[in-house]
Amino acid sequence: MPADKKLKIVFCGYRTWALSVIEQISNHPRLESPVFLNGKEEFDEAVSEFGEDIDVLVFLGWSWILPEAITERYTCVGVHPSDLPNFRGGSPLQHQILAGITDSKVSLFSLSSKLDAGGIWAREPLDLTGESMEVVFSHLVTASLNLLNRFIDEFPDIEPEIQILSNGSYFKRRLEGESRMDRSVFLEAPLVDIYNFIRCLTAPYPNAYLEDEQGNRLFFTGIKYLPKQP
Amino acid sequence: MDVIFLAYRDWAVKVLPAIEKHPQVKSLAVCRTQEELRSLPLEQFDLLITVGWSQELGPEIANAITAIGVHCAELDRYSYGTPIQNQILDGIRVTKHRIFKFTAGDGSPRAHTHTCEYSHEVPLDLSGNMEDILEQMTATSKVLFNMYLNDYPNVTWRQWEKETFKREPRVPKDSRLTKDDLLRMTASELYDFMRCLESPYPNAYLEDETGRLFFNRVSFKKV
Numbered sequence: 001m002p003a004d005k006k007l008k009i010v011f012c013g014y015r016t017w018a019l020s021v022i023e024q025i026s027n028h029p030r031l032e033s034p035v036f037l038n039g040k041e042e043f044d045e046a047v048s049e050f051g052e053d054i055d056v057l058v059f060l061g062w063s064w065i066l067p068e069a070i071t072e073r074y075t076c077v078g079v080h081p082s083d084l085p086n087f088r089g090g091s092p093l094q095h096q097i098l099a100g101i102t103d104s105k106v107s108l109f110s111l112s113s114k115l116d117a118g119g120i121w122a123r124e125p126l127d128l129t130g131e132s133m134e135v136v137f138s139h140l141v142t143a144s145l146n147l148l149n150r151f152i153d154e155f156p157d158i159e160p161e162i163q164i165l166s167n168g169s170y171f172k173r174r175l176e177g178e179s180r181m182d183r184s185v186f187l188e189a190p191l192v193d194i195y196n197f198i199r200c201l202t203a204p205y206p207n208a209y210l211e212d213e214q215g216n217r218l219f220f221t222g223i224k225y226l227p228k229q230p
Numbered sequence: 231m232d233v234i235f236l237a238y239r240d241w242a243v244k245v246l247p248a249i250e251k252h253p254q255v256k257s258l259a260v261c262r263t264q265e266e267l268r269s270l271p272l273e274q275f276d277l278l279i280t281v282g283w284s285q286e287l288g289p290e291i292a293n294a295i296t297a298i299g300v301h302c303a304e305l306d307r308y309s310y311g312t313p314i315q316n317q318i319l320d321g322i323r324v325t326k327h328r329i330f331k332f333t334a335g336d337g338s339p340r341a342h343t344h345t346c347e348y349s350h351e352v353p354l355d356l357s358g359n360m361e362d363i364l365e366q367m368t369a370t371s372k373v374l375f376n377m378y379l380n381d382y383p384n385v386t387w388r389q390w391e392k393e394t395f396k397r398e399p400r401v402p403k404d405s406r407l408t409k410d411d412l413l414r415m416t417a418s419e420l421y422d423f424m425r426c427l428e429s430p431y432p433n434a435y436l437e438d439e440t441g442r443l444f445f446n447r448v449s450f451k452k453v
Binding site: 183186187190191192194195207210211212214215216217218219220221222223224225226227228 | 409412413416417418420421424433436437438439440441442443444445446447448449450451452453
């Protein structure tokens with residue numbers, strides 16, 4: 001396929017950051033009538049109507065594993081906000097921020113029946129700094145656009161590289177109860193760790209909170225850290 | 231009547247449209263600083279309305295024109311500065327918003343309310359985030375000045391009872407929480423401490439040898 005040939009791409013996503021990426025990438029000059037499916041319900045309804053002329057299905061922040069019948073029939077790629085094979089699985093942004101990572105990557109990988117395990121098509125730098133998840137998501141939008149622009153520019157003249165899963169890490173999705181902070185954290189943890197814990201759980205996630213003996217909860221919804229100047 | 235409007239804080243400046251619209255107001259001069267105010271021919275105006283103004287006006291202004299302001303406490307209580315913070319930290323949930331008369335200094339420690347007179351008052355809810363409280367103060371200030379202007383010139387002044395206890399105004403270093411505070415205080419007490427220091431005030435913070443961690447927004451869920 002010549003590199004200047006128009007591409008027929010179906011974009012699937014439902015999270016706010018994903019919708020922002022899809023809206024902007026839809027203007028790419030190589031795209032021919034891009035299709036957008038908002039969430040699993042729309043995807044399930046539309047999938048039986050897909051023709052053979054679709055070049056790629058792109059999934060952004062997608063939470064469901066695709067049936068093999070789809071992944072075998074079409075090129076299916078997903079955007080994952082980590083430097084795969086590191087931080088595969090759930091809550092990748094939170095797990096990276098809690099690990100103290102500030103410079104990461106957003107990865108474009110082949111979707112398969114195994115979670116976040118397919119070949120890597122491309123990676124772009126992803127900045128994980130910022131006082132709130134709103135800021136981190138704005139970085140993610142920029143990085144995802146860079147990633148998809150590059151992929152659409154080059155497809156089909158790029159090949160995915162195999163993920164060596166044993167070199168990476170896998171994490172489970174965080175649960176709401178894990179947003180609870182024990183008071184001892186304030187005695188023991190460095191302030192930057194407390195900052196990272198609170199900022200990675202700002203909206204739209206279940207906010208970090210302290211609970212007293214009565215069960216009353218104090219939620220931390222905004223945080224800022226100023227390191228001392230050397 | 232010819233009115234001067236003096237305000238600089240965001241919540242206070244938003245009161246202006248209500249004054250502008252009042253049928254008693256023929257002309258309106260707007261000032262943001264005391265210097266701008268001093269440049270005006272005060273004798274040509276009938277009334278000086280200040281909103282969120284916490285400095286002394288001095289005898290050259292207070293003796294030259296009727297000057298009124300709003301204060302968010304049941305004066306004489308909490309009359310020495312940072313009234314919102316001191317009331318919230320004392321556990322007060324509903325207070326009063328009052329119109330008081332500026333008077334020139336008489337050597338007392340009060341900033342500008344030496345005659346202890348107020349004309350109008352409405353309830354003011356101190357619950358919620360600072361943003362919510364300031365939004366309410368904009369609304370109650372509009373109500374209060376409308377009440378005053380409706381009554382003008384037949385405004386009745388009432389005396390409030392003087393209190394001898396003086397609460398010190400808060401300073402930025404009072405926003406510091408120690409790790410012991412975090413262990414000792416209940417969730418409700420921490421919520422009050424942090425919410426009363428939300429923007430535009432110096433946020434509550436923890437400090438260690440590496441830097442400062444500011445709690446700039448909180449919420450609370452009671453069982």
